[in-house]
C-alpha cells in the first residue's frame with residue numbers, strides 16, 4: 001500500500017457518520033508508517049480489525065497497535081478514560097499483542113471521570129425524544145469541562161495534593177447538579193481519588209510529552225498516520241449539529257489534537273462506506289426504514305462496535321459526503337463494504353435534497369431543523385456477483401466499476417482502495 005501514501009504524513013478521516021471501516025484501513029496502512037496517532041474522541045469510538053478470523057475492537061488505542069515495531073500515540077485531543085484504556089491493554093495482551101514502550105499517552109490529554117459518564121447518562125435520559133443517542137462514555141461532559149477550564153489532565157494525577165484539591169472541588173460542584181437538578185445520588189470524591197491514584201500508577205509507563213515525541217520523530221523523517229475517530233458529519237462544527245459528537249473530527253482536528261503543525265499533514269485520505277449508516281439520533285435523509293435497510297444491517301453486520309446498538313442504514317449520500325470532502329480537503333478515498341451491495345439489482349445514490357419544490361446539491365447547515373428534507377436519487381445497475389474474493393482491479397465486475405466511477409465523478413475524488421470484506425486481506429488497490 002506504499003503508493004497510497006506516497007511517503008507522506010497522512011490523516012485518515014471518516015466521511016460519513018462514523019463506522020466507515022477506518023480501523024481496518026488504518027491497520028492496512030500502518031505497514032507504511034512509523035507512528036499512528038489518535039487525535040480526538042475517546043472510547044466512544046469502536047474500530048474493528050479482523051486478522052485471520054480474530055477480531056480486535058479498539059476504542060482508545062490506535063489501530064496500528066496490531067503491527068510490530070510501530071509507535072501508537074494517544075494525543076492531547078483525546079478524552080482519555082483510564083479504566084477503558086487499562087481494560088483495552090489487558091484485552092490486547094491476552095491476545096498476545098505487545099503493549100509497552102510502543103504506546104505513548106499525552107500528559108495533557110483530558111481525563112474522563114465517573115461524573116462525566118453519570119452526567120452523560122442523566123442528561124440523555126432527561127432529553128427523552130430529543131436525546132442525541134450518545135454512547136454514554138462521558139465524552140460530551142469531558143470536553144465541556146475541558147472548554148470550561150474545569151477539566152483534569154493526565155499530568156495532574158502525578159501531583160497528588162493538587163489533584164485531590166481540584167477533584168474535591170469539582171466533584172462537590174457536580175454533586176450539586178446530580179442531587180438538585182437530577183434528584184440522583186452524589187458521588188464520593190474520596191473513592192474517585194483513590195481509584196484514579198491507582199490508575200495513575202498503572203498508566204505511568206506510557207505517559208509522556210507526546211508533542212515533543214512527535215516533533216522529534218517528524219524531524220527524524222518518521223512517517224505519521226493520524227487516525228480519525230467518528231465521522232465528519234459528527235464533527236462539532238461541520239456535522240449535523242446538535243446531533244454530533246463533541247470533538248473536531250475533521251483533518252483540522254489532527255493538528256489541534258496533537259500539537260503538530262498543519263503543514264506536516266501531507267495527505268488526507270477519506271474513508272467512505274458504499275452505503276450509509278448512522279447510530280444514534282439525528283438527520284439521515286437517505287435512511288431506509290424498510291426491508292432493504294434491515295437487509296443491509298444484517299449483511300453488513302451493522303451493530304455498534306462500542307454499544308452494540310443496531311445502526312440505521314440507507315443509500316450512499318453523495319450530498320453529505322461531498323460536504324465532508326470539502327471540510328477535510330480530501331485528496332483520495334477508500335471505499336469500503338462494497339461486498340454488502342453484491343446482491344442488489346439496482347443501487348441508489350442520493351445526489352440532492354429536496355425541500356418543498358426545490359432541489360439542492362449543497363449540504364445544508366441547518367439540516368437538523370428541516371425534517372421535510374427528501375432525498376433525490378440517481379439509480380445505477382447492480383453487479384449481482386460476489387466481490388468478496390476480489391483482490392485485483394481486473395476482477396471488478398463492470399457494473400461495480402461503473403458504480404465506483406459514478407461516485408468518483410459526483411464527488412470529484414479518486415477512489416484509491418476498495419474494501420470487500422472485514423478481513424485485513426480483503427482489499428483491492430485501485431492505484
Ligand code: GDP
Pocket residue numbers: 014018019020021022023024045046047048049050299300301304305336337338339340419420421422423
Ligand atoms: P470504524 O469505526 O470506522 O473503524 O468501523 P467499525 O469497525 O465500527 O465498523 C465497520 C464494520 O465493518 C466492522 O465490523 C468491520 O469488521 C466491517 N468491515 C470493514 N470493512 C468491511 C468490508 O469491506 N466489508 C464488510 N463486509 N465488512 C467490513
Ligand code: IMO
Pocket residue numbers: 014017018019020044045046047132133134135136137138139140228229230231234243244245246279280281305
Ligand atoms: P467510530 O470512531 C459512530 C455517535 C453516537 C451519537 C453521537 C454522540 O467507531 O466511527 P458521543 O458518545 O460521542 O457523545 O455520541 O455520536 N458516535 C459514533 N457513531 N461511530 C463512532 O465512532 C461514534 N462515536 C460517537 O452514536 O450519535
Ligand code: MG
Pocket residue numbers: 018019020045046047048305
Ligand atoms: Mg466504529
